[in-house]
Amino acid sequence: MNSLRVCNVLRKTAVNSDLLLRGFATSNVLNENHKCKVLVVGGGAGGCAVAAKLSSKLGQGKVIILEPAERHYYQPMFTLIGGGIKTLADSFQPMGKVLPTLAKWLQDSAAKFEPEKNTVYTSNGDKIEYELLLVAVGVQLNYDKIPGLVEALSIPKGKVCSNYSPKYVNRTFEALQAFKAGNAIFTFPNSPVKCPGAPQKILYIAEHYLRKSKKRQNATLIYNTSLPVLFGVKHYADALWKIVKNRNINVNLRTNLIEVLPGQNKAVFQNLDKPEEKITTDYEFLHVTPPMSAPDALASCKNLVMDTGFVDVNKDTLQHSKFNNVFAIGDCSGSPNSKTAASVAAQSQVVYKNMMSVINGHTPARIFDGYASCPLVTSYNTCIMAEFDYSLTPLETFPIDQSKERYTMYLMKKDLMPPLYWHLLLNGMWNGPGFARKLMHFKF
Template structure:
């Protein structure tokens, strides 16, 4: 009914367009109108809203998000490893949004870029002059047969990617007596592509610490053809899995879980016949396929063929609608989807959207910076930082391809305060300044290597 009401309301709308600004009036119901609407209250949405709230002032910005709680999701690897409590990963959404923006606690279900409106699930139309889409990714556990129901049926199945299932991970590690411990990587872009193997390394180390390692056969069944997408770090991780006797099975995609038989079914992606393999599991960590959220994926005018917001990968401005910008996991920029990427993108969006508001062309360019602190054990971390070209773009003047205690403590103890107290309030623009400072003013980026626009 809400969708039907939204369609009726949209049909009754009239739009006046002035340059890139739209002002809509409706004969059906009164609408809320804002200079800037941000769809999504995650890392990218909160941080950009904070920057523009200071610039535009009270009543000019709205953030649309239904969630009561904002989660720092990178914490969940630490929760699954027994290092942190899940309750410390979340804070009330109201507490992290800027005070002088309006919070529309509802779900965006439709986009009309021609009339400059967003429709919420209760049928309300929200007018905007400018729009930032920051909707993150959708977890599609249901694309794997047997899930999500199997989580409730079998305590040995867990996943660090959901608030509801991350609390199962460490208890499952504690209860593990031996056998096959399987970790998966799905056939889709995902949040933090290093996270599926981080928990594997932590589990392997935990089994060693508790005397269970000799009874454990640890497997990483990944859809990819390599352990990691950046050569430097792939070489380091290949050595890690070899030294720790971890079995890596490439081109394997989890399609079904049978909790009654404790079986996991994988398709062999390198088989033309669609051949499958069945593995018995005694511990199973599942990473679900992911996609742009359904409402965005179905907004055909603003997304590409795979359902991601279609922006210029450097300016983060929409390819067709210049009053729309994107940030974070839901955009089609070809870089790993992390909070670190969103932090750098936030600075680019702020500069370029501010320019657009002033009638100028975007000038700031995103280089694809992203970071993945690859925990390889309790007290060990490889700090991967890289750009669009999959070339290292490291902040510290040391070899970050090596396992280091210092990088472990940055991941465990420093990044969360940076997130809560600097990034979300809009004060953290990524580590570029510090990288230049620590490298004595020399930019360590590889120049320039053109990367094709893709998802």
């Protein structure tokens, strides 16, 4: 009798457990349906800045921000972290702290865009219906596209590093400190990249570090870039060519990293003008800028993007070429400007004003001139402040020749720009230096 009673109890417990588990399973598929005036997909610099402006204007709960990350990184600082000038802890704040309080934060990512239905589906299966959409998802880092690279980056205290990810950025200064002699190689991939000056910045900082640590005479510095030029704007490229010549840095144009052999400390490069020609080079230090692309979820929505996977927008208004209620900002935009945080600042006011025009039934009229700024750090105390527009014509803020290396520009990069980013740009209060430029050049 006791055995029978025990069996009945066990059987009832199993049934109740099964019902409980099924109840949890059922609750997980009851996804939410959200509706909003404006949906901002992405909580990076562009998403934050425009969401702050829009939510302040439209009021509480009218803007939803879709962003999965716990942390918001000030990515322009990664170069300084790689050079041992700043720390990773300096570069981020909690996402909840930087997003505008009047907006609603959904901590999830976009899985599917349906612009024909004014709808975005999240990775967790939620549905978001919007009146206006701002795509601000940035770019995707494709470390896995280079065979052997992820393996090389996983080796503790290894010789391979990359400033582009918070996961790897600390490796750069560690590898510089451990370097003794041999080839120090820096790469620029055959793809669009965010902050296209960053692959060179760490090159110049590393060269200065090696000089300071008395290791320069034992090092061969090599910059292998897929581009046909050292820098896209001739005014600054001319100055950079002088720097690499004076510092005895070897530059190989149209040379693309295609494989890393971590067990052998070798890197394989392809001559892009002669694809059959491959060169294998030994390294004792290898800084890799990974190939980049639009995020997969965005690139798969062919109605939203160009063949490149980036959002198909009018380069002047940043409004979508087909869907009038869709805009894009920052790195994911197909506008032909350089992908930098400074571009985002200039774009933010244009996007905000043009989105408000659509809300009010008017045609967008604000024009983005393609402004970009790239503070080219050239040592531990100098910087070239490159500023230019769509036509790659210098668009300099200060009434001086900004192609020269200056300590003042280095201080701006290191000490002024981070608080400007955290306290003004992300709060929708910084629209780039356009007004200051007019004042300094007496163009009222």
